[in-house]
Amino acid sequence: MTRHPRRQRGATLIVSLIMLLLITLMAISSFTLGKSNLQIVGNMQQRQQAFAAAQSAVATVISSIQFTATPTNAVPAPCNGVNNTVCVDANGDGVTDDNVTLTVVCDSIQPIPVIVAFSDPTLQNCVIGYPPDTGVVGATNGNSMCSNSVWDVQASATDTVSGANAVIDQGVGVVVPNTTVCP
Numbered sequence: 001m002t003r004h005p006r007r008q009r010g011a012t013l014i015v016s017l018i019m020l021l022l023i024t025l026m027a028i029s030s031f032t033l034g035k036s037n038l039q040i041v042g043n044m045q046q047r048q049q050a051f052a053a054a055q056s057a058v059a060t061v062i063s064s065i066q067f068t069a070t071p072t073n074a075v076p077a078p079c080n081g082v083n084n085t086v087c088v089d090a091n092g093d094g095v096t097d098d099n100v101t102l103t104v105v106c107d108s109i110q111p112i113p114v115i116v117a118f119s120d121p122t123l124q125n126c127v128i129g130y131p132p133d134t135g136v137v138g139a140t141n142g143n144s145m146c147s148n149s150v151w152d153v154q155a156s157a158t159d160t161v162s163g164a165n166a167v168i169d170q171g172v173g174v175v176v177p178n179t180t181v182c183p
Contacts, residue, residue, distance in 0.1 A: 054168040085099065105152045109180060
């Protein structure tokens, strides 16, 4: 049997075109996969930036005692005149990158007994004089002039470009005057 070379000439061309098509498909799929991974990493970065903005806003509110006195206006310098909002410029370009909305809620207030106030050096301002039955405000009911309060500070940060959102819920315990009530 003899083979005719004329019949074999087109087979090489077809095989090479199929290989070229397969290599092209692999290149396109790797490009698409790389682009998807880049978008995922970018979204994670935006979410982390929003998380950091929320953490910063919570730290700002907690570091001032203003949130126990006026929880509906806990932010010293609100964003765009809206109470309990913070505008964060993460990269320093003068444009707001994240908007943070804060919610401050008093969960409970519990009076501190005089005996506890006398035994704790950090609570010296809660008692006026010694012994506790003479000259101490609230000595008749056993309470000092201070109360332990528990606050819930929630910050919701949203990235202005991607819409990535991060929510932080932080509990805070603060010693307040015994005249303070949960609003």
